Amino acid sequence: MEPIDPESVKTEFAKLVSTQKLVAILMLVLGFAFILSLFAASDLAILIFIALIVLGVYSNLRWRCPECGQWFGRRFFFLENCPRCGVELR
Numbered sequence: 401m402e403p404i405d406p407e408s409v410k411t412e413f414a415k416l417v418s419t420q421k422l423v424a425i426l427m428l429v430l431g432f433a434f435i436l437s438l439f440a441a442s443d444l445a446i447l448i449f450i451a452l453i454v455l456g457v458y459s460n461l462r463w464r465c466p467e468c469g470q471w472f473g474r475r476f477f478f479l480e481n482c483p484r485c486g487v488e489l490r
C-alpha cells in the first residue's frame with residue numbers, strides 16, 4: 401500500500417466517521433420502521449429487516465484504518481490512533 405500523508409489519513413477518517421454516523425441514524429430510523437411494520441403486520445418488515453442487516457454489514461466492513469486497513473471492530477468514535485499501525489486519526 402502506498403503511504404498516505406498524515407493529513408489525508410485524518411480527512412479520510414473524518415469522512416468515514418461521518419458516513420458511519422449517517423448509517424447509524426439510518427439504522428435507527430429503519431429499526432423504528434421495522435417495529436412499526438411488525439405492529440402493522442406488514443410485509444415490509446422483512447424488507448426492512450434485510451436492509452438493516454445489509455447496512456450493518458456494510459458499516460462493519462467500512463470501519464477500517466485508512467492507512468493500514470486494520471478493522472477497528474467494536475471500537476467506536478473515540479479512536480485517536482490506529483491500534484495496529486499507530487497512525488493518528490484525529
Ligand SMILES: [Zn+2]
Binds near residue numbers: 470483485486
Ligand atoms: Zn492502521
